[in-house]
Amino acid sequence: MPDTEAILAELARLSSADLPTRGGRTLAYVHDPGLPGLDDLATAAHAAFARVNALDMTVFPSVVQLENDVVSFAARLLGGDAATRGSFTSGGTESILLAVKAARDHARAVRGVTEPELVVPDTAHVAFRKAARYLGLRLVTVPTDPVSCTPDPADLAAALTDRTALVAVSAPSYAHGVLDPVAETAAAAAERGVWCHVDACVGGMVLPFLRRLGRDLPDFDLSVPGVCSLSVDLHKYGFADKGASVVLYRDAELRRHQYFASAEWPGYPVVNPTAQGSRSAGPLAAAWAVVRRLGEEGYTGLVATAVRATEEIAAGVGAVPGLRVVGSPVATLLCVASEEADPLHVADEMRARGWFVQPQLSFGAHRRNLHLTVTPATAPQVPALLADLAESVRAAAALPSPNPDPALAAAVAGLDADALSAEELAQVMASIGVDPEKGALPSRMAPLLALLDAAPLPLRERFLTEFVGLLFSGSGA
Ligand SMILES: Cc1ncc(COP(=O)(O)O)c(C=O)c1O
The missing domain is CATH 3.90.1150.10 (Aspartate Aminotransferase, domain 1)
Known part of the structure; x- marks a missing residue:
């Protein structure tokens, strides 16, 4: 049996090719507050609760207090009032999946919507596309202006129909960092009885403090009439470790549609407020500690x-x-x-x-x-x-274009996304000098990304799926 030191050394070796998560030179994926001591606090809090299973809050009541504290902090910050309720989740994607599920079930229960639609600007985070695909909603995208990268609120309003379960806007969007028209969209939604979600995953822990610093910003949060739910990630600008987000609802009645409860099995009575079953309370405790410190x-x-x-x-x-x-x-x-x-x-x-x-x-x-x-x-x-x-x-x-030569681009554009074989993918990869089976990505990604960029969108998705599938080749062999 290898000893602790040897195992930790192995982990350190495995992480040596990763981008640095601290130091401010990685300008995506990680959020470094640059504050000495904060990581140590989060790590200690995480370790103290790592083995607590938040699945059952009746036997681990600490998770109730921790979650109520974190949700209340977010709700106070983001225009909530005494009626506001929420949940702690594993991240922005889970918060969005849950809000879409709640809105879908609410629309069915209250408005009889059986073929639900989700309306978003085309710049909305892909988590909404994922939610639509997972949860069986038809996605309706509204084009954004290529200069402002925001949608015209009139276009969003015009896309709402009797089938619309919800409309979602970003505060701000990930790709461009711009603010969607929240108040106008929420008003149009309210007029039709449609649920409006604000995706403040990336901005919810920034915009309220910018206001405090004297910036004049349009209203974007739960204080806006018609906003029914809002997502805010603590693992982004909340500077908590990954696995920390909050989804807020205007009231308990709206949140009720998020919960899953089932008595239909021979085991213990089940109620899962969020998507996961068993889950470590570590990320919650770490987020709580960071919020408490800051x-x-x-x-x-x-x-x-x-x-x-x-x-x-x-x-x-x-x-x-x-x-x-x-x-x-x-x-x-x-x-x-x-x-x-x-x-x-x-x-x-x-x-x-x-x-x-x-x-x-x-x-x-x-x-x-x-x-x-x-x-x-x-x-x-x-x-x-x-x-x-x-x-x-x-x-x-000074470099030559990274784009594939016209013959390769034409061959790629002609591939059938549904019928792409592993051999065809390997050939395409080989033509730009990539062997994913060796596990290592090229140090220069431009040719690979340019090839992806040349492919029609369904083919891009298929390439990505196959390529990542090749990387994750763990098997029983
Ligand atoms: C606006 C927005 N929404 C949703 C998400 C999804 O969050 P996560 O990656 O935590 O699932 C992100 C992530 O960057 C985001 O910026």
């Missing part, structure tokens, strides 16, 4: 730092020839268009200089670009980031 004052300071850094980066981006910020971002996310150098090359060049900026592929009227999630830990490094970005753009502009 409080409103702590968050206000962190948001001030992150927003200042975002604005400095935005100003610096504007000064680099060929780069510009897309839309009018309101918080700590930036979408950067690169017109002279291919953004996929720029991302690779940044990676070579020790930064991760996230490539986003073309979609509808939106061209491929770069996404930056800015956190407080990046603030002291903004000058270095901007210098490396300018260098990266220069280097990327």
Whole structure:
């Protein structure tokens, strides 16, 4: 049996190729408050509750108190009142799945909607597409303006029908960091008796503090008439570890449709407020501890730092020839268009200089670009980031296009997404020098991403599925 030291050394070796989660140079996926001591607190709180099973709150009553505290904190912050109720979930996707399920079941119970539809701007987070596919709703997308990246509220209102179970808007959107028209959409929804959800997964722990700092922002939260539910992630700008989000409802009657209870089996009586059954109370305890340490004052300071850094980066981006910020971002996310150098090359060049900026592929009227999630830990490094970005753009502009040659692009476009075989996929991968069976991804991702970008959307999805399926090759062999 290997000893503890050997096993931990093995884990450390396995994580050595991962992007750094701390240090402010990874501008997506992770949220570093840059505060000494906070990680130690979260780790200790997580460890203390790691083995508590939140499945049964009657035998582990601590989880009730912890969850009520965290939900109340979020509700007070986001326009809730004494009637507001909520749940702690594993992340934004689960919060959204649950809100969509609650709205679907509510629409059936109250309005008799049997063929439910979900209306979103085309920039909505993919979690809504996932919810529609998982939960059997027809997704209705409303195109956004390619310049502002927001939908026209009149278009959203016009998409509402008697079948609409819910409409969802973002505060702000992930891809562009812009605020959707919340008040107008909620009013149109209320007029038709339709549920309105606000996806504040990424902005819910930023926008209220920006207001506190004196920023004038349109209303976006539960205080807006017609908003029925709202999702806010603590594992993003709440600076809790992953596995922490809250979904809020205007009242207990709306939340009731989220719960699952069943007496139809021979085991113990089951009520699952959220999607999971057994679940560790570790993430909840860690989130509770972080919220308790930071409080409103702590968050206000962190948001001030992150927003200042975002604005400095935005100003610096504007000064680099060929780069510009897309839309009018309101918080700590930036979408950067690169017109002279291919953004996929720029991302690779940044990676070579020790930064991760996230490539986003073309979609509808939106061209491929770069996404930056800015956190407080990046603030002291903004000058270095901007210098490396300018260098990266220069280097990327000198490279040949990453796009597949026209013959390969045409061959790819002609593939049938439903009938793609493993051999065809391997051939396509080999043509750009990738062997996924070896497990290692290329150090330069531009050719792979450009190939994906050349494929029609269903084929992109099939490629992604097959490619990741090849990576996860654990088997009984
Ligand atoms: C606006 C928005 N909604 C939903 C999500 C999904 O959250 P998660 O990745 O925690 O499931 C994200 C994640 O970035 C987001 O930015």
